[in-house]
Amino acid sequence: MEIAALISGGVDSAVSVHLLCEQGYKPHLFYIKIGMDTDDGLTCTAEEDIELAEATARKYGLDFDIIDLQKEYWERVVAYTIDKVKQGLTPNPDVMCNKLIKFGCFEEKAGYAYDKIVTGHYASTRIIDGQTWLATAKDPVKDQTDFLAQIDYLQVSKLMFPLGEYMKEDVRRIAKEAKLPSALRKDSQGICFLGKINYNDFIRRFLGEQTGKIIEIESGRIIGTHRGFWFHTIGQRKGLGLSGGPWFVIDKDVEQNIVYVSRGYDTEKQYGNTFQLAGFHFITANPWTEGKETEIRFKIRHTDTFGTGYIVKENNHYLVTSNEKIQGIAPGQFGVIYDKDAQLCIGSGEIRR
Numbered sequence: 001m002e003i004a005a006l007i008s009g010g011v012d013s014a015v016s017v018h019l020l021c022e023q024g025y026k027p028h029l030f031y032i033k034i035g036m037d038t039d040d041g042l043t044c045t046a047e048e049d050i051e052l053a054e055a056t057a058r059k060y061g062l063d064f065d066i067i068d069l070q071k072e073y074w075e076r077v078v079a080y081t082i083d084k085v086k087q088g089l090t091p092n093p094d095v096m097c098n099k100l101i102k103f104g105c106f107e108e109k110a111g112y113a114y115d116k117i118v119t120g121h122y123a124s125t126r127i128i129d130g131q132t133w134l135a136t137a138k139d140p141v142k143d144q145t146d147f148l149a150q151i152d153y154l155q156v157s158k159l160m161f162p163l164g165e166y167m168k169e170d171v172r173r174i175a176k177e178a179k180l181p182s183a184l185r186k187d188s189q190g191i192c193f194l195g196k197i198n199y200n201d202f203i204r205r206f207l208g209e210q211t212g213k214i215i216e217i218e219s220g221r222i223i224g225t226h227r228g229f230w231f232h233t234i235g236q237r238k239g240l241g242l243s244g245g246p247w248f249v250i251d252k253d254v255e256q257n258i259v260y261v262s263r264g265y266d267t268e269k270q271y272g273n274t275f276q277l278a279g280f281h282f283i284t285a286n287p288w289t290e291g292k293e294t295e296i297r298f299k300i301r302h303t304d305t306f307g308t309g310y311i312v313k314e315n316n317h318y319l320v321t322s323n324e325k326i327q328g329i330a331p332g333q334f335g336v337i338y339d340k341d342a343q344l345c346i347g348s349g350e351i352r353r
């Protein structure tokens with residue numbers, strides 16, 4: 001079996017490679033370049049990552065190549081991100097990077113020549129009645145299936161996640177015992193490339209600044225100013241520069257550049273019970289009966305807990321009703337849906353109000 005392993009220079013992908021080699025495989029290692037060489041302000045410091053990835057390849061005598069997908073990343077993931085932010089929505093570049101770059105463009109450039117693609121994501125796959133499903137990882141805190149919830153059937157059936165059965169502390173221990181070059185590296189912040197630069201600087205570069213009002217939603221009182229609605233996300237609490245808080249961003253008026261906030265540790269306004277999912281994407285198949293409410297687990301952002309509730313199809317969208325009040329439902333984010341035991345990741349749709 002020919003295996004390509006995606007290696008980032010971090011500890012997780014290095015341990016995946018180590019585990020594969022222990023099983024007797026000889027994966028071909030690939031580092032994907034997504035930073036921008038020509039742009040100092042936004043350059044992602046890839047040199048250290050590449051050195052560590054190369055050192056891992058040398059340690060196990062594996063082939064190593066760098067695939068340059070910078071142009072594709074900027075044309076697709078960055079363009080998507082800016083477009084969503086401009087509309088006042090909350091983008092999820094990680095989800096799009098996985099779908100379009102790591103498993104999309106990579107497949108077209110190199111992956112097609114391999115039987116399996118391996119990554120260090122905390123996720124797993126399960127075969128049920130001959131079909132492959134994306135399944136959650138043993139470590140619930142590290143589970144990354146929400147980042148993978150837009151991949152398609154061909155992608156999931158070709159993927160292998162060696163870390164699915166491991167807890168993060170086991171992975172760190174294995175890395176140390178095997179003396180992997182990246183053993184002592186800190187965890188990355190997710191968000192492929194955007195995580196390595198300041199998000200606000202990145203947004204400012206594309207959308208600039210424009211002063212607008214911050215208004216208390218209950219009273220209509222102007223209580224401060226902001227530098228552009230695009231720097232603020234629904235549910236956000238920090239970085240508003242207001243005293244006497246806590247203040248939460250509750251809503252945004254994109255036309256008038258207004259950010260609406262509400263105060264209090266438990267302000268009712270920050271909560272919701274339902275949300276709609278548009279353009280729902282099923283990774284493997286639709287397991288739900290049309291017109292019937294189905295019990296599910298869900299995530300509306302990258303957290304280590306799953307919400308509980310029900311899903312039902314209504315016209316062109318799905319409606320999710322949560323059993324508990326949920327904080328900060330941000331339109332634009334992906335709502336990721338799991339089966340009622342949070343074992344299988346069914347798919348995701350974009351949150352609408």
Ligand SMILES: Nc1ncnc2c1ncn2[C@@H]1O[C@H](COP(=O)(O)OP(=O)(O)OP(=O)(O)O)[C@@H](O)[C@H]1O
Pocket residue numbers: 005006007008009010011012013014030031032033034102118119120121187188189190191192
């Ligand atoms: N630049 C890259 N080139 C190739 N593969 C990558 C790259 N960045 C991430 N990956 C792959 O995607 C997986 C998940 O990456 P992510 O940055 O979300 O998580 P991570 O847990 O910090 O992983 P790692 O510790 O391996 O960096 C990695 O384990 C690796 O297999």
